[in-house]
Amino acid sequence: MLDQILIGQYVAIDSFLHRLDPRTKLIAMFLIVVNIFIVAETYQYLIIMSLVVLVFLLSKIGFKHLYRGMRPILWFVYFTFFLHVLINKDGELLWQYGFLSVYSEGIIQGFIISFRLFVLIFFSTILTLTTAPMTLTQGIEELLKPLRRLIPVHEIALMLTISIRFIPTILRETDKLIKAQTARGGSIGQGSILKRVKHVIPLVVPLLIISFKRAEELAIAMEARGYRGSIGRTKYRQLTFNAFDQLVLLIMILMTSLTMFVLFS
Amino acid sequence: MGDKTAARYAIIEADQVMFYYGDNIALSNISIDITQGQHVVILGANGSGKSTIAKHFNALLTPTKGDILVKKMNTKDANNTWEIRKSVGMVFQNPENQIIGATVEDDIIFGMENIGLSTEEIAKRLEQVIDMLQLQAIRKKEPYQLSGGQKQRVAIAGILAMEPDVIIFDEATSMLDPEGRNEVLKAIAALINEHSATIIHITHDIEEAIVADYVLIMSAGMLVTEGTPEQIFTYQGNLEAYGLQLPFSMQFYKLFLDAKADSSTVNYDTIPMNIDELVDALCKYSLKM
């Protein structure tokens, strides 16, 4: 049951975006975020909106997958909008009912801020939809490499990789544990809050123990296979930039520069 | 299986090894030699120390007293550990907790990356071991999509790719269903028959010991007896005291001889090692059934 849940939201199809190097996508994502929060002019918002549409088309991800990916966080966008509408008291009064009042600035600001959030969520969702978790991890590792004297980049990347690899396993074990404790009469997920918390212990304790044992056995297996950190270690899977990556990066850098220019002029 | 008359050298030598686990004496006076090309089985019940001694062979543990030499390198010298680990590969009991990679290919590559092989060499060996263990159909699969037997074969492939001198199977079949167990035993047989590998097989299953060149039995941290399967499996001696049982064919033959009404014709010298030999042995008696 639980073991069938898709990890992250990666959809394995072939598209322009899928074929880009993960580093390109990560850098582009970062630059987009910079852009979203700097732009102020209407035409700039329109440019961003067209970028959203263009990226959506290039990803070949259907509406269904996109919506399913964004849904868990979209409520935050709605929430932000309503918050601004209700709290912002600038501009002209548009509507009033009792102590609730809606002002024009509230609508405009609410719209702008929630639009920015929406775009942010859109691009991060597209990132995970078009990039396999392991590829993404590799991209992060490569980008952080220059900092390897300051932070243990290789170790962090390996930890991420191993954690992701074990998610289906842990989900399966959790499912089995829930069934086992339920079979003994322990009602998981039912009853009052206090009861639920009490009944979580028969789940959490065994899972922790299994996880510690797993960590120990994995460490031994890794050592037995000659692992000793990043010393003397080669990497088989190489990431390569191609022309498309360079093109995308160029466009993003240009766009960001223009945005900066507009901002400071 | 290799030229038996050629001079064989000892790859692993254990000399009067003692190992204390806290106050517990886990290993007591163990001396073993493993020579190149041998198929050695270390038999014992749970808690006999068989896995503990196995972990000494690749320097995962070091002796409290005594020495372990791998290709003449002492395991107590930390400078040797790297070389030792390249020479002695180990497949573990739990199929799940030894797969690191996100896919079958990634896991096989992990060990090769650790020992610093070039990209070309890794690519070459990857194809070789995938072929040897027939993993072509599952090479891109993720661990959660694999059966226990498949996971163990992937682990074997990953070790083979490092081209070790010895491969240790530490209870590698204990957690598998019959299908998985057969997969792994077949793979081991292929390694021995087609590649003259040196194999140390740790197990509590007596049927797996019958095909060995040499058997060592451990109990309570001690090496209680050793010899060829023919020498070990006799009707004298008490395997039950060591938490083991005679193989079925021998157990049955013994019961048959005990039940034989006319005891003048019984032959205790015959030791049927498998069911076919048992049938042959039984045929020698005029059974009117």
Next chain:
Amino acid sequence: MQIQFENVSYTYMPGTPFEEVALENVSCTIPSGMFVTVLGKTGSGKTTALQLIKGLLKPSRGRIIYTTSTEHAYKCDKQSKQEKQQLNAIWSSIGYLFQYPEHQLFEETVERDISYGPRNLGVTEGAIKSNVLEAMEAVGLSYEQFAERSPFALSGGQMRRVAIAGVLASKPQTMILDEPMAGLDPISKTKLIDMLYQQHLANNWTTICVSHHIDEIWQHTDHFLIFNNKRIEFIGSKQQILQAWQQRQIDIEPPSIVKLALLLIDKGIIKRPLTELSNELQSSEAFARYLGGV
């Protein structure tokens, strides 16, 4: 309790990309009071069937009928509150031992973990104590020595026995065992299954046991149920499965003594068919005595 499957099908995650059929149109009757051994490869559907019996899964189609003195049906569609209550009572009377049950242990002491089941069932304190005592005795763990110890300080074999005691303590009338001998060495395997069989007899259980250790379990089995590829391939008595093996109708490997008998029959040493030998094939001793001319 008799348990009957009536055209039961089960699909995991229906309507999603991960949809998977685990059981397809399965019908059979598991007789009351017998020791039933369930065989089948991984993925054949047998674990799903066990979990359906215990109510951990709900049939996608068909129904399961439990018969004690009355009949109760577990259906694929919505059921009334009263029906659900009755089903819950039935499920509470079924003990379910998972594979590697030692992984479920979580309490601070052995006694607390064993009493988890009865406590959840609302058994009174006094009865809980006596249930725990009886259960520990049944699995061979002395109360004085083990009750206050942490389950995690014990050996693997002891932890398994604690887990088994935990299931016994709820005084089940039906027992489901999922690979109880997994990972044990030869002597421990035999000891464990003998102990479970003794409990089966003493408590008049209906026992349903999944195990691929056919040699150890052959002696105790009254009835066989074989799953293959999401369906039932065989259901029947020892007599009937011997016939199936003789006629090479099923894939499952027979126990060693049956393999031996088949070889001896092929060689013409034994001139009777396998089905006539069900008494002699009860155990290695019995078959050896038969061949030895006693």
